[in-house]
Amino acid sequence: MSQVRAIVFDTFGTVVDWRGSLIADFTQWAQAKNISGDWTALVDGWRAAYRPSMDAVRKNPARGFLILDELQRQSIEPLTASLGIKGLDAKDFDYLTYAWRRLDPWPDCVPGLTRLKTKFIIGPLSNGNVGLLVDLAKYGGLPWDVILSAELFGHYKPDGEVYRGAAKLLSLAPEQMMLVAAHNYDLAAAQNEGLKTCFVPRVTEYGPHQNSDFKAEGKWDYVVKDLVDLADQLGC
Numbered sequence: 001m002s003q004v005r006a007i008v009f010d011t012f013g014t015v016v017d018w019r020g021s022l023i024a025d026f027t028q029w030a031q032a033k034n035i036s037g038d039w040t041a042l043v044d045g046w047r048a049a050y051r052p053s054m055d056a057v058r059k060n061p062a063r064g065f066l067i068l069d070e071l072q073r074q075s076i077e078p079l080t081a082s083l084g085i086k087g088l089d090a091k092d093f094d095y096l097t098y099a100w101r102r103l104d105p106w107p108d109c110v111p112g113l114t115r116l117k118t119k120f121i122i123g124p125l126s127n128g129n130v131g132l133l134v135d136l137a138k139y140g141g142l143p144w145d146v147i148l149s150a151e152l153f154g155h156y157k158p159d160g161e162v163y164r165g166a167a168k169l170l171s172l173a174p175e176q177m178m179l180v181a182a183h184n185y186d187l188a189a190a191q192n193e194g195l196k197t198c199f200v201p202r203v204t205e206y207g208p209h210q211n212s213d214f215k216a217e218g219k220w221d222y223v224v225k226d227l228v229d230l231a232d233q234l235g236c
Contacts, residue, residue: 003175003176004120004175004176004177004178004196005120005121005170005172005176006120006121006122006123006167006170006176006177006178006200007116007120007121007122007170007175007177007178007179007180008122008123008124008125008148008166008177008178008179008180009113009114009122009123009124009125009179009181010124010125010126010128010157010179010180010181010182010183011125011126011128011133011181012100012103012126012127012128013182013202013205014180014181014182014183014200014202015105015106015109015113015124015142016103016104016105016106016109016136016140017042017049017103017104017105017106018047018100018103018205019043019044019205019206019207020104020204020207021083021099021102021103021104022039022099022103023039023040023043023045023098025099025102026039026042026096026099027039027044029095033092034086035081035087035088035092036085036119037080037084037085038083038085038196041083042079042080042083042085043081044206044207044209045083046072046075046076046079046083047206049075050071050075051078052176052213053071053074053075053171054071054127054156055071057071057106057156058156058159059157061164065151065154065155067129067132067151068100068127068128068129068132068150068151069097069100069129069132070082071100073093073097073099076093076097077093077151078098078137078147088211089105092179095157098135100128100132100136101132101136101139102135102136102139103134103136103139103140104140105140105141106202106227108226108228109140109142109227110141110142110143111142111227111228112145112227112228112229112230112231113142113144113205113227114143115228115231115236116230116231116234116236117145117233118226118236119234119236120234120236121145121146121170122143122144122145123145123146123147123148124137124142124147124148124149125148125157125162125163125166125179126148126149126150127149127156127181128148128149128150128202129149129150129151130147130152131150132184133147133149134147143196146152146170149170150162152165152169153165153166157186157189158185158186158188158189159189160189160192160193163177163179163189163193163195164188164193167194167195173194174193174194174195175195175196177195177196178195178196178197178198178221178222179195179197179198180198180199180227180230181197181198181200182198182199182200182201182202182213183207183213184199184212184213184217184218185213187199187218187220188218191218191220196221196222197218197220197221197222198220198221198222198223198224198225198230199216199218199220199222199223199224200224200225200227200230201213201214201215201216201225205210
C-alpha cells in the first residue's frame with residue numbers, strides 16, 4: 001500500500017445508512033405533520049429508482065447531465081402518488097429530497113475515517129452532487145479532505161470517467177488511489193480503471209430486501225469488516 005496516496009469511498013450504503021436514516025426521518029416528520037403513508041415502502045421504492053434514473057441520463061446525453069438532487073426530485077413525486085400519499089406541497093417534496101443530506105454514518109465510519117486521514121487523502125467518490133455531499137459531511141461529521149462527485153465528471157458510476165477523473169483531479173496515477181465500497185459492481189469498475197480496491201460489507205443496507213453484496217465477489221486488494229478494521233490493517 002506504500003504507493004496509495006488517496007482512499008476514496010462510495011458513500012450511500014458504504015459510509016452512510018441511507019435506508020434507516022430516511023425511514024426514521026420521514027416517520028417522525030410525517031407524525032408531526034399528520035401525514036399518513038408507508039414510509040418504508042417509499043424509501044425502498046425511491047432507492048429502486050436510483051440506478052434507472054442514472055441510466056436514463058446515460059441514454060439521453062442530449063438533455064445534459066442532471067445532478068442527483070434533480071433525479072431524486074423527479075422520482076419522488078410519482079412515487080408518492082403511486083403509494084397514495086396525499087397532501088404534499090412543493091416544500092414537502094423539497095424536505096423529502098433534501099433528506100439525502102441528513103443521513104447518519106455507520107458507527108465505525110467517523111472513527112475509522114479519522115484514523116485513515118492521518119496517513120491518506122480521503123474523500124467520497126459518489127454519485128451524489130457536490131452540494132449534497134458537502135451537507136452530508138457537515139451533518140455526519142465526516143472528516144473529508146476533498147469532495148469527489150460524479151457531478152464533476154458529467155458521468156455517474158460505474159462509468160469509467162468517474163474513476164479516472166478522480167485520480168486525475170488529485171494528480172495521481174490510478175494505482176495511487178483506492179476505492180472502498182460495499183458494492184462489488186463499483187469495485188469491479190474501479191479495478192478495471194486501475195484503482196486499488198477494498199470491500200466492506202454492509203449486510204443490512206437494504207434491510208430485509210438485501211439480496212447481494214453479502215461478501216466479496218472479486219479479487220479485491222482488501223476485504224475488511226469495517227473502516228476501523230481498514231485503519232488497523234493500514235497501520236493508521
